[in-house]
Amino acid sequence: MSFEDWYRQDRLPHIFCAGCGNGTIINCTLAAIEQMAWKKEETVFVSGIGCSSRAPGYIAADSLHTTHGRAIAFATGVKLANPDLNVVVFTGDGDLAAIGGNHFIHGCRRNIDLTVVCMNNQIYGMTGGQGSPTTPRGCISSTTPYGCAETPFDLCELAIASGANYVSRWTSYHVKELEKSVLAGLQTPGFSFIEALVQCPTAFGRRNKFKQVSDQVDYLRTHTMLKAKRDRLLDQGQHIPPDMYIVGELARRNRPALGVK
Amino acid sequence: MKLAIDETRCKGCNLCTKVCPYKIFKEGKKANRRGIIIPELDRPERCSNCRLMHLYGRTLCGVCQLICPDQAIHWVEEQPYEPQKVAIEY
Ligand SMILES: Cc1ncc(C[n+]2csc(CCOP(=O)(O)OP(=O)(O)O)c2C)c(N)n1
Ligand code: SF4
Ligand code: SF4
Ligand code: SF4
Numbered sequence: 065m066s067f068e069d070w071y072r073q074d075r076l077p078h079i080f081c082a083g084c085g086n087g088t089i090i091n092c093t094l095a096a097i098e099q100m101a102w103k104k105e106e107t108v109f110v111s112g113i114g115c116s117s118r119a120p121g122y123i124a125a126d127s128l129h130t131t132h133g134r135a136i137a138f139a140t141g142v143k144l145a146n147p148d149l150n151v152v153v154f155t156g157d158g159d160l161a162a163i164g165g166n167h168f169i170h171g172c173r174r175n176i177d178l179t180v181v182c183m184n185n186q187i188y189g190m191t192g193g194q195g196s197p198t199t200p201r202g203c204i205s206s207t208t209p210y211g212c213a214e215t216p217f218d219l220c221e222l223a224i225a226s227g228a229n230y231v232s233r234w235t236s237y238h239v240k241e242l243e244k245s246v247l248a249g250l251q252t253p254g255f256s257f258i259e260a261l262v263q264c265p266t267a268f269g270r271r272n273k274f275k276q277v278s279d280q281v282d283y284l285r286t287h288t289m290l291k292a293k294r295d296r297l298l299d300q301g302q303h304i305p306p307d308m309y310i311v312g313e314l315a316r317r318n319r320p321a322l323g324v325k
Numbered sequence: 326m327k328l329a330i331d332e333t334r335c336k337g338c339n340l341c342t343k344v345c346p347y348k349i350f351k352e353g354k355k356a357n358r359r360g361i362i363i364p365e366l367d368r369p370e371r372c373s374n375c376r377l378m379h380l381y382g383r384t385l386c387g388v389c390q391l392i393c394p395d396q397a398i399h400w401v402e403e404q405p406y407e408p409q410k411v412a413i414e415y
């Protein structure tokens with residue numbers, strides 16, 4: 065079997081724009097799930113609202129496509145009602161960190177046994193490109209036409225500070241690393257948070273000088289630094305460029321968790 | 326096994342052309358009936374997965390398939406006695 069067998073073939077091709085990174089993240093997540101040898105009947109996918117949140121609709125397992133921002137709240141209900149189920153949440157940066165911000169930090173605090181994969185395209189993709197809590201400073205969106213003046217959230221730092229047991233960040237370019245990281249998240253009891261930076265050519269790329277899909281993916285490739293390298297440079301007292309995204313496993317620990325099988 | 330792009334799914338984003346270590350995917354030139362420029366395959370028989378998938382019983386490499394956001398890349402069985410080209414990369 066391969067990860068392709070988790071797709072609802074009758075629903076493909078999906079509605080994501082050409083080059084949208086969401087499809088890549090679903091591939092990597094399903095490839096990790098495939099290695100867990102979970103049964104489809106024992107697996108539930110939960111999401112909120114957004115392009116990224118459409119993911120469960122393409123997967124051949126039970127799913128809840130809930131209200132905007134509430135994926136983690138619904139997933140908490142599913143997991144606590146039946147801890148035998150394997151619960152995976154797909155969410156977007158707006159869904160997770162704007163309207164759903166409180167559910168996110170309290171999910172981490174309670175350390176519920178969920179795996180949350182956030183497709184962070186740094187924009188509200190579905191509604192036409194409004195700025196989100198992760199839009200980088202200076203980036204153009206329909207609500208920040210002169211460049212975003214706010215400082216974005218670091219979603220991983222937020223998850224670590226709030227108590228999640230497993231936290232990592234990768235991008236849509238680092239497919240193998242992302243797959244391994246989701247697998248580690250699925251295997252870790254407690255709240256696992258995986259942030260995947262993705263390109264959104266339609267709502268973000270076009271406005272921010274990424275003409276081709278691959279331009280934005282190249283940007284993600286060249287603007288990431290491994291956590292190990294960052295730590296080494298810090299030890300040597302060297303400067304870390306401020307526009308670097310730190311990737312890799314950022315936390316793995318064993319705080320008391322809720323809803324573990 | 327044979328590497329193939331599903332023309333009904335590919336949206337022509339060219340991400341596959343960025344990741345293959347053998348540069349098997351090349352940017353296409355002609356739009357198809359749906360107006361999408363599908364990448365061309367340059368000697369796909371060099372793909373390590375085509376040759377070794379059955380032997381190892383798992384997907385080898387497979388990076389193009391993972392990154393393809395439109396689930397368009399897959400491997401198909403060859404016909405019995407289908408003539409095969411062999412390319413050796415040094
Ligand atoms: C309660 C509520 N408020 C606002 C909306 C409108 N809305 C739909 S999707 C969305 C933003 C989605 O952004 P994100 O979670 O980043 O997903 P993306 O489309 O970028 O993947 C908003 C504000 C809504 N559907 N429901
Ligand atoms: S708007 Fe952006 S996030 Fe939504 S499908 Fe298109 S590229 Fe993907
Ligand atoms: S599996 Fe690897 S070697 Fe084969 S075509 Fe894809 S990227 Fe190239
Ligand atoms: S990555 Fe997939 S969708 Fe994009 S051009 Fe290649 S085959 Fe087509």
Ligand SMILES: [Mg+2]
Binds near residue numbers: 114183185189196
């Ligand atoms: Mg978004």
